[in-house]
Amino acid sequence: xxxxxxxxxxxxxxxxxxxxxxxLGLSIIFGLLxxxxxxxxDFFMLGTVGGLVVATSTxxxxxxxxxxxxxxxxxxxxxxxxxxxxxxxQASLTIVTTFGLSMIIQEVVRATYGAQPxxxxxxxxxxxxLFGINYEIYRIAAAAFAALFLIAFFLFLNRTKLGTWIRxxxxxxxxxxxxxxxxxxxxxxxxxxxxxxxxxxxVIAAPITTVDFRSGVDIxxxxxxxxIIGGLGNLQGTVAAAIMLAVLEGVVTSxxxxxxxxxxxxxxxxxxxxxxPHGLFAxxxx
Amino acid sequence: MLNVTGLTAQIGKIPVLRxxxxxxxxxxxxxxxxxxxxxxxxxxxxxxxLLRRTGGSVVYDGRPLNDVAPHKLxxxxxxxxxxxxxxxxxxxVEENLLLTVKGAPNRNMLEEMFVRFPRIQxxxxxxxxxxxxxxxxxxxxxxxxxxxxxxxxxxxxTEGIMPKLVSxxxxxxxxxxKRGISVLLVEQNLRTAMRLASRVYLMERGRIxxxxxxxxxxxxxxxxxxxxxxxLKNVKGVIQ
Numbered sequence: 001x002x003x004x005x006x007x008x009x010x011x012x013x014x015x016x017x018x019x020x021x022x023x024l025g026l027s028i029i030f031g032l033l034x035x036x037x038x039x040x041x042d043f044f045m046l047g048t049v050g051g052l053v054v055a056t057s058t059x060x061x062x063x064x065x066x067x068x069x070x071x072x073x074x075x076x077x078x079x080x081x082x083x084x085x086x087x088x089x090q091a092s093l094t095i096v097t098t099f100g101l102s103m104i105i106q107e108v109v110r111a112t113y114g115a116q117p118x119x120x121x122x123x124x125x126x127x128x129x130l131f132g133i134n135y136e137i138y139r140i141a142a143a144a145f146a147a148l149f150l151i152a153f154f155l156f157l158n159r160t161k162l163g164t165w166i167r168x169x170x171x172x173x174x175x176x177x178x179x180x181x182x183x184x185x186x187x188x189x190x191x192x193x194x195x196x197x198x199x200x201x202x203v204i205a206a207p208i209t210t211v212d213f214r215s216g217v218d219i220x221x222x223x224x225x226x227x228i229i230g231g232l233g234n235l236q237g238t239v240a241a242a243i244m245l246a247v248l249e250g251v252v253t254s255x256x257x258x259x260x261x262x263x264x265x266x267x268x269x270x271x272x273x274x275x276x277p278h279g280l281f282a283x284x285x286x
Numbered sequence: 287m288l289n290v291t292g293l294t295a296q297i298g299k300i301p302v303l304r305x306x307x308x309x310x311x312x313x314x315x316x317x318x319x320x321x322x323x324x325x326x327x328x329x330x331x332x333x334x335x336l337l338r339r340t341g342g343s344v345v346y347d348g349r350p351l352n353d354v355a356p357h358k359l360x361x362x363x364x365x366x367x368x369x370x371x372x373x374x375x376x377x378x379v380e381e382n383l384l385l386t387v388k389g390a391p392n393r394n395m396l397e398e399m400f401v402r403f404p405r406i407q408x409x410x411x412x413x414x415x416x417x418x419x420x421x422x423x424x425x426x427x428x429x430x431x432x433x434x435x436x437x438x439x440x441x442x443x444t445e446g447i448m449p450k451l452v453s454x455x456x457x458x459x460x461x462x463x464k465r466g467i468s469v470l471l472v473e474q475n476l477r478t479a480m481r482l483a484s485r486v487y488l489m490e491r492g493r494i495x496x497x498x499x500x501x502x503x504x505x506x507x508x509x510x511x512x513x514x515x516x517x518l519k520n521v522k523g524v525i526q
Contacts, residue, residue: 168385174331177357178336178360178368183353203404
């Protein structure tokens with residue numbers, strides 16, 4: 001029993017790292033643009049579908065891993081220009097516009113890719129014994145990829161000029177403008193980056209989840225939970241909360257069914273927000 | 287250097303500027319004075335394109351700024367130190383200082399900054415929100431100077447600063463002017479404004495209501511009292 005709990009905790013950690021990547025995209029979009037992006041889960045779904053389609057047509061998962069996030073970057077830039085910019089700084093309106101976007105994305109995928117859920121073969125075969133069970137090697141690799149991209153993201157944000165500009169614009173766009181930062185471009189890039197991170201998470205997750213046009217609907221609440229519990233706009237807090245929630249849900253799943261485990265997550269979020277309304281990590285460095 | 291003519295702007299549907307005219311000549315230090323809420327900060331923001339202009343013209347170095355994107359003004363030589371300093375508190379002091387410096391920073395310029403503002407060098411790696419208000423104001427001025435501006439627009443640089451640091455900031459602004467950089471200064475501290483500026487504009491309800499030399503204003507207590515609500519006798523150090 002103890003070994004099963006540990007294995008499910010590791011599974012939770014793997015999933016938590018992927019969710020962290022996706023939730024981080026949601027968090028930077030919210031932190032910089034005040035956009036409550038209801039379509040973010042569908043960007044993840046596009047990553048899973050895009051990953052499967054590109055991997056199938058090219059015969060290589062690794063090409064999909066390289067190409068799909070780039071497609072996400074371009075897609076994000078286009079969506080920012082057409083959907084986000086006209087409603088910028090009107091958070092409540094962005095819920096409506098991104099909800100519409102979510103419906104459009106789902107219906108376009110259903111019309112082109114189909115409504116049938118599919119599975120994708122893992123690009124790395126084999127299992128390793130872990131806490132008494134045979135654990136898929138790809139799941140370990142997926143966690144490593146997600147961790148690597150998380151580190152790369154924070155390095156980009158803290159060590160590059162563009163990353164510094166993003167942090168400056170998040171705090172005070174007007175002063176940033178007066179100092180010569182092209183705020184409109186930085187904003188567009190940030191949305192595109194957040195979108196690309198969701199698609200990247202989707203490609204990494206595609207071999208360990210069901211590729212389905214509605215999979216974004218399932219992951220969106222988890223991402224929002226991570227962003228809220230992490231403290232709105234607090235990027236490190238978002239990562240910590242995503243991992244914490246997924247590990248917790250994994251552990252709880254070993255005692256009860258997945259639906260009850262999700263309910264447990266929601267109860268924990270509610271209690272956490274009652275005790276700390278601005279999130280568990282509010283006040284930490286953003 | 288800077289010619290503002292008939293500048294109008296509104297916030298929402300409320301007009302805040304009703305035709306502002308002012309000029310800053312090369313090497314000049316000009317102060318814009320007035321009570322709270324008369325439109326001083328709005329004037330600066332409208333000049334910089336941060337508040338949408340609804341009419342009038344802003345010409346800088348012979349070039350109209352009407353169609354120039356606000357973020358391009360810094361590279362054209364217009365520096366801005368906003369009210370409240372505009373420091374990015376979670377960026378380090380160094381990141382603030384070099385935020386928009388293109389390529390490698392000018393070493394001579396950086397050395398000069400460190401000589402003039404030694405506290406900045408000591409705190410380079412610290413989050414910029416940790417130094418005192420006065421040190422943050424020094425950082426804001428140094429950050430502006432790193433972009434080698436020809437005109438610096440300062441909004442209330444001594445607001446909320448400890449009295450012992452006010453004279454230091456005043457000294458730095460005087461130094462800026464000595465380097466031949468033009469200065470447009472909004473200042474509540476009448477003593478500071480009159481000491482630094484050669485010319486002053488007084489604002490009332492979104493318009494310029496008085497223009498003259500600083501020396502002339504010092505001999506006109508009635509105007510000072512009418513538009514600024516203070517008595518010159520109470521402004522220590524103004525009347526020489």
